[in-house]
Amino acid sequence: MTELAPYQPSAAPAAYDPATLAVLAAMEQAAEEHLDAIRPENTKRGYANDWRLWEEFHGWLAERTGHQLPLTAVTKGTLVGFVVWLDTIKLAAPNSIDRRITGVTVTARAEGVEVPKAATEAARKALKPLLADPDRLARGRGKAPAATLQQLQQMADAAPASLTGIRDRALWLMAFGMAGRSSEVAALRTDGIGLVGKGLDVHVPSVKGLPARKVRVAYGKNPDTCPVRAWLTWKAAAGLTDGPAFRPISVHGQLGTDGLTASGCQEIISRSAERAGLAVRLTGHSMRSGFITTARQAGKREEKIRAQSGHAANSPVFWGYIQEADAWTDAASEDIGL
Template sequence: MTTELEHVEVVVGELVEDEDSGAESAVETYDPVAAAILKALDKDAEEHLQRVRPRKTRTGYARDWELWGEFHAWLAEKTGTQLPLSAITVGTFVAFVTWLDQDQEAAPNTIERRITGVTSEARRTGYTVPKAATEAARRALKPLKKDKERQARGRGKAAAITPGDLRAMNTAAAERAPQEGARRRRRYVVPELARLRDRALNTLKFAVAGRNEEMSLLDDAHIDLVDEGLKVHVPEVKGRPARDVPVTYGENPDTCPVRCWQAWQAAKLAAGAPPGGPAFLPVDQWGYLGMNRLSPDGVGRAMSRAAKYAGLTGRRITGHSGRRGLVTTGRKNGRRVEKLRKQGGWSANSPVFWGYVDEGEMFEDAATEGIGL
């Protein structure tokens, strides 16, 4: 016996129905008044279902839709033509999967969730999502799910970075060899503007123990240059209160967040960025400056990418590595726990923060120290 569930996809606990299921549907004719009532009820039902959907799912799907827009912007740079977001076809959906895999280096399970999120948000917006497009996207994803290296993406905790790691990232050669297996064997030279942006972003992110979302929302007005260094107003994100934190001059010019910020700020303004705008902006592969603020994902990728090209491949370095690194490095160098907690905006009883403190204090008065071993 055929049931309705045979025409439903189950992905990450959400039901996403295929509109082109091929099932016969009864056609009813209603008078204008009844049709208007039914239309209003359908609209109310859709709004109600959106409200009762878990908050995490709503925000996740909203972020998936933002990424769909970022993909279209990337596609426009490649083709010279801006396609509408409603252009959901076999071609665009398969290209979206490839972009998520190769450009964003997303894990296969994350890509699958992105497909579901874009499908859901597109239909909620009123766009048509052909069944052929979702099927093609999942066929393109299938071999990626069997790749062990791709499966390992996003697993485990982010590793803490140190000032030495930042130095390696900030002094890595601008000329980079092509990736293994790449079709084009040309060597890529990082534009100077992108290099200055990443130096400033990664060092300041470490110094304020910034989250990806917080660094994305920073504006020039949030960063004041003072005699001692920088006063940074880290904005409120997802209900977490804003905080004002000090950033002093560093001992090494290559990892000094103050000097790196000044160099990027001067270059950014010279490239045409309006003063008082977003602190960090995208820079494309040709060195052209974008005018929209760098996304949270872009913030995280900047650190991961810099670590990769600096040869720091033995650990999982992500956008969160700076937050963890400030605490562990700070405790090893005797910085007060309360100062570190306030710098990163952790709550007083945060188990994550106290775990980082324990990690930083691991070899302090160690059980095996000085006992005659």
């Protein structure tokens, strides 16, 4: 029997000549264009949203480190940090986080960024225990809890007397009082908040393509939860005259010059609720839905509430809040002789 000799590779191939390299590069480009052309539109939109979250994460990270990393820094550390941020700050469901990892990776590679395999493996390793948590898996299946006046009082009682505590209380009370989205609260300008006889005239800037609007935030009867007094106290303590209304504060108490991001505002609200020992986790949207529910229960007209929140007249979300607030108003089972 003839013995099989082990394979002996020939000499290493010569480096590709310029013409071959040009053809290969053209084929690579054609492949990317073809894959992009057959990719479903909803997938493309999803990847675009994933990348916007990646940008927001980098802004949040810059607030805490004092240094803005390039968006092309898709590394083991940044991807794992992205997973933790999505879980703890954005309260994203694990399956959603999994898709975000893919979206960021695909988008980065399409831009010519080399994403190490070790980075994506580490990100999914960080994700793995989240996929086994029933509470996390339930995220996204229901609305954020609406903040109540009692919860606002508890948060006010727990707020520290430091500059950070003064800012935090003013921020979430303003968010509640204006029925604002976190992105709108982040975009507020000091010179866009004017003191008038009955409270504050607040110019809410246009964000995410939504029209700008002016809202009225009235004085509250309770000094602890009055958004007007809280804003004036914060403005005086921080020495604000213009620029962003709400700004980061360093661990040493130094006030920043840039405005907080939307995620930064959400984090402050969630942290304040946690500090107060609330049984539910409030989010940025809790202030907005809480205002609508509370105002309706106080008898405010629908058109007035919509003008404050900026909802469209036919918004199913808005009418869902109204129905919830009216649930026990002349309930069908009430006073029927049972």
